[in-house]
Amino acid sequence: MNKERPGPTRATVRDVAARAGVSPGTVSKALNGTGQISPTTRARIVAAAEEIDFRPNALARSVFERRSYTVGLITTDSFERFSVPVMLGAEDALGAGQMSVFLCDSRDDPIRERHYVEVLLGRRVDGFIVTGRTSNERPPLHVDRDVPVVYALTPSADPADCSVVVDDEAAGRLAGDHLIRLGRTAVGHITGPEWFDAARRRAAGLAEVLDAAGHPLLDKPWYGGWTEAWGRQATQILLRSNPDLDAIYCGSDLLARGAADALRDAGRRIPDDVALIGTDNWEYIAEGARPPLTSIDLGLGEVGRLAARRLLDAIAGQPHSGVERVACHLVARASTDESGPH
C-alpha cells in the first residue's frame, strides 16, 4: 500500500465550481440533478470535474448521472453451485466493471432480503437481479421505487415480471433423444423431490420423447432426494422390477453417481449394458465418475448473461416481460459412448 493519504489535495465541489466559473451551489444543483440548470452549464461542470480529476469520486459522478452503475444481485442460495455460474454470467454481460455487482445473500430469509433491498436502494443501484436455488416460482421482490428487477433461474410468480430460467423440459427431451438415438428402449428415470418444478419438467420432457418413440418410460419417474444414496437405492428398485433396463436418465449428476455405483454392484457394465445420463454437468462430479458421465448442461452461465442483458435493457427504458427459457445442451462422455474410454 502506498501511504499517500486522501484529503486536502483532493478536488472538491468548490474546486469544480471555480474551474467551471459557477457557484458551488450550482455545482450542488448539478450534483443533485435538479432541473434548474442549463445543459451547457451542466456540461461545463462535468468537464471541469473531469479536468481536475474529480474522477476518483465515482459517488459524486453517479449522482451527476443519476446512475450508480451498480446492480444488486440477491440470491437465496448462499452462492452455492447453482447461483455462482449465474452470477459469473451476469458479471460477464455487465461488462467487466462497467457495471459493478453488489452481492447479497438473503439465505432464504424474507427479513434479510427486505433489509438488503433497502440497503441497495440506499446505494442507488440501477437494478436488481434475483436468483435462487430452484426453478420453483418465488414471490416478486418488493421494491417500492421504480428500479427494474430481473429474475434469473428462479422465476417470479408475477407473469408480468421478466424472468430468465433453465429449460428443464428440453433437458429431459435432450436426454431422451440421445438414448433413443443410441437404440435404448428400456429407460428409467431417477430424480429429486416431486415438489421441484425442475424435477417434474425434466420427467415430462423425457416421457414425451420416449412416448413418441414408442418406448415409454419404465415404471414412473422415481422421485426422491437429490442425493447419491437415493441414486443407488432407486437404481436397485428399478433393476428389481426391470431386469431388462438398458438406460437411466438422472435428474442430477450426484444421482447418476449413485446409479453408477449401484449398477456396478449389480454387475451391469456402463454403457454396454446400461447407458447413463446425469444433469448439471457439474465437472468435478461428472468427470470423476467411473465411467465419466454424459450430462445435460443447463446453461446457467447463459441464464446469468441473458438476465443481465434484460436488466440493462430495462435500465435503458426497454423492459422485457414474461419467462424466457435458455437452451441447454448435452455433453457426451463415456457413460453413453460405447466406443469411448471407460
Add this chain to the structure above:
Amino acid sequence: MNKERPGPTRATVRDVAARAGVSPGTVSKALNGTGQISPTTRARIVAAAEEIDFRPNALARSVFERRSYTVGLITTDSFERFSVPVMLGAEDALGAGQMSVFLCDSRDDPIRERHYVEVLLGRRVDGFIVTGRTSNERPPLHVDRDVPVVYALTPSADPADCSVVVDDEAAGRLAGDHLIRLGRTAVGHITGPEWFDAARRRAAGLAEVLDAAGHPLLDKPWYGGWTEAWGRQATQILLRSNPDLDAIYCGSDLLARGAADALRDAGRRIPDDVALIGTDNWEYIAEGARPPLTSIDLGLGEVGRLAARRLLDAIAGQPHSGVERVACHLVARASTDESGPH
C-alpha cells in the same frame, strides 16, 4: 414494482441547506469533508439531511462520513468452492449489510485485477479482502492509496501485510492423531501436486505425528493431481507396495472418494481393514461416499470472518500484520468409525 418515480420530490442539497440555515455551498463543503466548517454546523447539516429523509442517498451520506461502508472482495477463484465459504464468512462478520460487499472475480488475470482495484477505489471502498484458490503466496495487491487490504486463504508475499489462512499443518496432524488413536500403524498419504503449499504442509503435519508415534508414513507422500482418478491410482500403488496398509489420509475429499473406490475394488473393507480420512469436509462429496467420509474441515468460513474483523480493525485505524492461521477440526464419519453405520 411501484411506479413512483424518483425525482422532483426527492430531497436535494438545496433542501438540506434551507433546513440547516446554511448556504448550499456550505452543504457542499460538508459533502466534500473539507475542513473549513465547524463541527456544530456540520452536525446541523447532517441532522437536517436526516430529518428531510436525505437517507436514501447513501452516496451522499458516505461522502459526509468519508466512508462508503463498502468492502471490495477480489477473488482469483471465480467464487468456486474455496472462496465462497470465505466470502460468506466475511459477509457475516461485516454485519449483514452494515458493510456491503462488492465482489470482483479477477479470474487470475492481473489486468482484470488492476481494473477492479481502480473501479473499487473509484467507488471509495473502505478496504479490500483478497482471496484465491490456494494457500500459495500471491504478490501484494497494488493499491496506490491508503486503503487497507487483508488477504484471506491466499497469503500475501509481503510479511508486513495482514493474511488470514488455513492451518494446513494442523490438518495433517489432526488426521495423524485420529488414526494413531484408532490404533492404525501403517498409514499412507495421497495428495495433490507438490507445488501446492497446502499439500506439502498437510504431509509435513501428518509425518510429524506419525514419526512421534513410532509409525512413520508408508513410502512417501504420494503427490499427484486433485482428482478422483489420482486417488484411485495412488491407492493401487500404495496397496501393491504395502499390502498391510491399514489407513490412508487424503489431501482432499475427492481424492478420498477415489481411494474408497479403489479399496473396495481390492476387496478391502472401510474402515475395518483400512481407515480413510479426507480433507475439505465438502458435504456433497463426504456424505455421498460409501461409507461417508471422515474429513478435516479447514474452517474456511472462519477464515472469512476473521479476515473481515481484521479489515474492520484496519479501517478503524488498528491494522494487523503477519499471517494468522485459523484452527481446523475433524468431522468423524463412518470411514474411520468401526462402530458406525457403513
